Amino acid sequence: MKVLVTGGAGFIGSHIVDELLEKKYEVVVIDNLITGQESRIPNGVKLIKADIRESLDSAFMSEKPDVVIHQAAQVSVANSTLQPLYDADENIMGTINLLNLSVKYNIKKFIFASSAAVYGNPGQLPITENHPPQPISFYGLSKLTAESYIELFSKFYGLSYAILRYSNVYGMRQDANGEAGVIAIFKEKILSGKNPNIFGDGHQTRDFVFVKDVAKANAAAVTYGENGIYNISSSSQVTVLDIIQEFESNSNFHVTPLFCDAREGDIRDSVLSNDKARSELKWSPEDTIRSGLKKTIDHDEAVSIR
Structure with missing residues (x-):
């Protein structure tokens, strides 16, 4: 089986490529390399x-993928506020382009990277998939809109899908500047001997999930999960101060x-x-915040030694 991964040279996408290869899938990557890095693509892939907004007919015709895992996106909440048109173009129009191609070339399944940002301020904890979506950012809105297009494409054209709503993803290869999460930012500052900033009292909580688990x-969604929405998370509340201690x-x-x-x-x-x-x-998930952070730090220290 061949899997096409958009954004496969990015932080999360490159780990997905690695996992798919371990599972013996054939993999092809589409990436515009604006934030992705070609060095992350394994030999033979x-x-x-x-760009996902371009005409990609030739790629679909020549590669004939069975499954599309769509990771490519504008991922910054802050940038979505500054550039809402670009955010919508990348996250909504890019997704629609891939959906059209998936129907045209008889893709068996479309797996989409969504986000906990679609929920907004939670009315209850823990947040289940039935929680009413109330995004408070253009990024969250664009992801939610893309989800709606996927569901309607399934209704109108029979396209099978799985929507994965990620919590706060962290791990190796995360760029503190480009795909910034609090752990990546803390890691860069702490390992360079600088003091990290905490906004607020530090007791605010997040659900951190290790990138290898994502x-x-x-990879599991290639086989399981038919036309469903799934939270991909650790289901554990961790404070920002807990991260500092770890x-x-x-x-x-x-x-x-x-x-x-x-x-x-x-x-x-x-x-x-x-x-x-x-x-x-x-x-x-297999990794706790403790084991995941240790792997992240050990990996980056080994890379810096080389």
């Missing part, structure tokens, strides 16, 4: 340098964070239920 969820224990650094005013629009607490993914995708 074909890279098609292209990759495994995508960095200290894993890196032998003493960390003195700089406390700043809370940012307007930031969600106070978030944790996603992954019960549905456990049941229907036959998937569960």
